[in-house]
Amino acid sequence: MLKKSLAIMMTVMLGLMMVGCGSSGKDGQAPESTVKEEIKENIVVGFSQLGAESDWRSAHTESMKATFTEENGYELIFEDGQQKQANQIMAIRTFIQQEVDYIVLAPVTETGWDTVLQEAKDAGIPVIIVDRMVDVSDESLFTCWVGADFELEGQKVTEWLNQYAIAINIAPEDIHIVNIQGTLGGSSQIGRTKGLRDAVETYGWDLLAEMPGDFTRTKGKEVMEDFLNLYDNINVVYCENDNEAYGAIEAIESAGKKVGLDIMNGEIMVVSFDGVKRDAMSYALKGKIACIAECNPLHGPRVQAIIESLEAGEQPEKFYFVDEEIFSANETVKTLNINGKDYQVVHLTQEIIEQRYQ
Numbered sequence: 001m002l003k004k005s006l007a008i009m010m011t012v013m014l015g016l017m018m019v020g021c022g023s024s025g026k027d028g029q030a031p032e033s034t035v036k037e038e039i040k041e042n043i044v045v046g047f048s049q050l051g052a053e054s055d056w057r058s059a060h061t062e063s064m065k066a067t068f069t070e071e072n073g074y075e076l077i078f079e080d081g082q083q084k085q086a087n088q089i090m091a092i093r094t095f096i097q098q099e100v101d102y103i104v105l106a107p108v109t110e111t112g113w114d115t116v117l118q119e120a121k122d123a124g125i126p127v128i129i130v131d132r133m134v135d136v137s138d139e140s141l142f143t144c145w146v147g148a149d150f151e152l153e154g155q156k157v158t159e160w161l162n163q164y165a166i167a168i169n170i171a172p173e174d175i176h177i178v179n180i181q182g183t184l185g186g187s188s189q190i191g192r193t194k195g196l197r198d199a200v201e202t203y204g205w206d207l208l209a210e211m212p213g214d215f216t217r218t219k220g221k222e223v224m225e226d227f228l229n230l231y232d233n234i235n236v237v238y239c240e241n242d243n244e245a246y247g248a249i250e251a252i253e254s255a256g257k258k259v260g261l262d263i264m265n266g267e268i269m270v271v272s273f274d275g276v277k278r279d280a281m282s283y284a285l286k287g288k289i290a291c292i293a294e295c296n297p298l299h300g301p302r303v304q305a306i307i308e309s310l311e312a313g314e315q316p317e318k319f320y321f322v323d324e325e326i327f328s329a330n331e332t333v334k335t336l337n338i339n340g341k342d343y344q345v346v347h348l349t350q351e352i353i354e355q356r357y358q
């Protein structure tokens with residue numbers, strides 16, 4: 001059985017039964033008091049978040065904090081790793097010392113977790129991995145994982161691009177792409193980059209360059225400025241998240257160029273991932289971002305469901321992939337077929353945006 005932290009709530013009801021003013025009590029005894037002790041067991045969750053680089057990450061943190069509240073029967077210990085694996089390892093070691101009931105880890109990179117996860121296992125603390133994955137030699141080192149299929153997200157965006165390119169009749173070799181990658185070594189970067197590279201190979205597009213933008217707006221802008229200085233024929237910018245896309249758009253517009261889908265007439269097309277904020281969707285509605293593969297950050301309730309099933313003695317699925325959409329305001333591409341499965345493209349309208357962000 002798991003250790004529980006005891007949050008002892010003392011409800012002290014002083015039943016002072018005063019008999020007469022200044023009296024020492026009934027029959028001369030001490031005042032009668034009733035101490036009622038209610039013992040409520042809160043489940044202690046130590047959550048090592050990797051950082052605060054993007055809108056996606058803020059929504060993810062928010063979802064965890066809103067779920068693991070005292071009202072819901074939890075105590076959440078939150079640690080921000082600030083993009084450093086060493087900080088996350090330190091946080092996990094602290095959680096082990098604190099004898100938390102569960103460790104939740106959103107790992108910055110995939111590799112390098114074996115030792116610390118073995119320590120958690122030896123301490124008998126289940127570890128739930130969220131968002132990016134861990135690449136460990138022994139999968140029994142974590143209980144389960146919940147997150148997105150990042151490679152599929154990449155395949156959706158590139159298949160959308162492929163169909164769009166065919167529809168506007170542009171030759172594959174005339175598609176000149178730059179890739180602003182996410183944080184190198186994290187699963188979302190690895191999967192999305194792979195999705196692009198595979199499509200480049202399959203369709204024969206021209207991949208000019210790849211550089212990490214660390215999933216931030218600032219770095220996305222810097223990288224795009226460098227790309228624009230180096231290449232004068234870029235017509236597609238593959239941004240591995242929306243924050244990088246905002247930065248890239250800023251750089252393109254400051255350079256006096258136009259973002260949009262009309263790449264036959266000199267516009268530069270931006271595609272990206274996440275779709276968490278209204279801002280990103282509004283950009284998509286205007287065609288400033290041509291297409292966005294959704295990445296859903298609302299993992300709090302999913303992790304809660306996993307913990308509840310573990311508490312009930314059940315064994316949750318080892319890997320739980322979240323279903324996600326693909327958005328574009330442009331109606332040219334309607335359906336994507338990837339590995340034999342159809343995905344409808346959600347054609348954005350103001351109404352759809354209002355519904356999603358009430």
Ligand code: GYE
Nearest residue numbers: 054056057188215241295
């Ligand atoms: O897409 C990006 C972020 O790993 C899915 O990390 C996550 C990615 C997300 O900061 O915005």
